[in-house]
Amino acid sequence: MYRIMENRSLVSQLRIVFVCIIAASIAATAVTYAAAAVLYVYAQYKCIYPANYYEMQIPYIDAFIRNKNVALFSQSGKEELQNMLSGNGIYYQAVDAEGNILYGTNLERIFDDKAELYKRFNTTFKRQNYYIYTVPVIDDDGKVLGAIALLYRLKMSYVGARGRWLIIIFVIALISPFFYILGFTMLFSRIFVNSINKPLNLLMDASQKIKERDLDFTIDYRADNELGRLCAAFSEMKDELKKSLSAQWKMEQERVEIIEALAHDLKTPLSIIRGYSEALIDANTGGSEKLLKYLSIIENNAEKCSGLVQQMLYALDLERTNVHLQPVPVEMAEFLEQKVHQYELQAKQKKIAITLNIQGGTKTPVLVDKDRLERVLDNIVSNSLEYTPAGGKINISVKIEDNNVFYEICDTGRGFSQKDMERAFDKFYRGDEARRSKTGHSGLGLFIVRHLIEQLGGSIRLGNAESGGACVTFHHKIFRDIQ
Incomplete structure (x- = not known):
């Protein structure tokens, strides 16, 4: 992808990045939803009970109750029923012939009186989101001793702890597009940033080299976009600057050589002027005061010129790079x-x-x-x-x-x-x-x-x-x- 983007304009690169983010997010979301669908189908057989699962268990429980019959009102029968329905998702309630609760996992009174209890024998009715099926308990003489009421709901349920994990997985799958957009934005934006960082880093390094007065470098970046043209223009500028600085350095060298030669050439005649003016002053100590004044002016200005020449030579020496301190x-x-x-x-x-x-x-x-x-x-x-x-x-x-x-x-x-x-x-x-x-x-x-x-x-x-x-x-x- 980096090669595809390298020769495109910055606007085109931004468009490509945006399209890639959307396309990759849609593709990843589709794969995630497909995987979630497969998982759901698999879960229907392994992890999820159908909505009528507990209703389908009623005939087996009914047969068990009718088989045990009056024994369910004994302690051992009570324990057997409890063990059978424990963790089964079906609640139960054992009542006597008057509808009074004897034991069970649901202790809220279901039958108001004996008449209602008899009315509900071997039938299924609904109360407060529960379906209730009532199995009568009759002794060998045909006397009704009571009943076992089974309570269940018609809804999907999960097998053990795996159901909670399925819920988490489906929720994550549902919100996965947001994560995909965020993740692919970070990924493709990094690719985009890297595509423009390379020339920018090269330009920064080149600027530092120019600052250090090092013009012997090349910018190894070729691309038909704004950054490529910028690098090419920077390289041209560097070449022109190198030519200009080379010419300037040559002129500076020539200037230094001329000043140095001139300063050295001036030292001799100035020394001669100073020497002769001092000699004339010594030879005319008793002569004309006006002449001595003129000779003193000549001597002072000759000394001043010698000092200026010395300063010029010293300034030239200071500009040289090979400085040796003597602490x-x-x-x-x-x-x-x-x-x-x-x-x-x-x-x-x-x-x-x-x-x-x-x-x-x-x-x-x-x-x-x-x-x-x-x-x-x-x-x-x-x-x-x-x-x-x-x-x-x-x-x-x-x-x-x-x-x-x-x-x-x-x-x-x-x-x-x-x-x-x-x-x-x-x-x-x-x-x-x-x-x-x-x-x-x-x-x-x-x-x-x-x-x-x-x-x-x-x-x-x-x-x-x-x-x-x-x-x-x-x-x-x-x-x-x-x-």
Whole structure:
């Protein structure tokens, strides 16, 4: 059936499933009813008494009563009659000549008086859904001593406990169509679901591979329906994406090579410019003040260009996949205090106060890539120093918790704009006017910081403090055990 449905449209598959459910339910119901009919026929002979079954027993019981006659009024006769009719489905009542009850399984008075009793001898009459046959008991002298009344019903009855099982079976057969519809609905719906799950699972796996940037796969599903066409379109999209990404990757490689070659080519002339400008400054210490000023500007801008070239080369290295961390044991408290001391030298020039707050087990050495962490802190704190006005504050909070170190660096500057928080980690983003450096920068600082933190197994987020000013929060993983 799966092969039949595979190449059909989803609407056709639904119709086939519906028809199969109805047809299978009807067929199963017909088989069940036929089996129930056969069972009923068999039960008529083995398990079910006909409606007149007890009526047919009356002649034999009548002969027994007439044979025993007056002995039935003795204890032994009473027991014999009781044993004969026990569990037979026939009730009985022994009465005297006046119609008074002597014993029996039915103790409700049947005959009001002697006249009615005599009237009912050897006859069958009906009272309260029971048929009653009366056999007189007469002694050898012809005197009527009483009678035995036999009570029975004209209806089908069952043989022992098998009858209860037959009732259960017939009831189940009667309601079986509902179970068949439910069962076949579950069966054929599962077949239908499986027929569409295969291509859907293939598409989900393909989407995951694309997410993982793995385009070397095929979607092995061919069908002339909506899902087949969807898989074919997805395969075409993957092929086009592969071509596009290959071209993009090639262009990116070329771009990286050009930037790398350009950066390396710039290093030499910039070094020469710096060298000659320093030499001219040294040679003209007593010369024109205007000339010294121009030479200083040339030297400063040459140094700035050299720094930008170094940042570009470092950013290119960060984008490479072969990252090798070099963790070393670091006592975080001592390390952070030394770093803050270095920043204080620059902060004093702008009268900026730097505070450090450390929480957690800072005395226990932890393994961390010290060089990368230093570069992260240098970039973030230098930005805060640059954008915090004179007389402002920079607060550095550090918390060591489990296998992570959490940092929050806040300043009292003007903070980040919404655009800054959305794009600050983009390569070469220069920021809006609120956070743009007057001296200019490469737009690579936070780009480098984000890559470094990700290499350290952490993440970074930008925000603004409630009282104003920018806040940079980030964390990185550590290893506590040092062998």
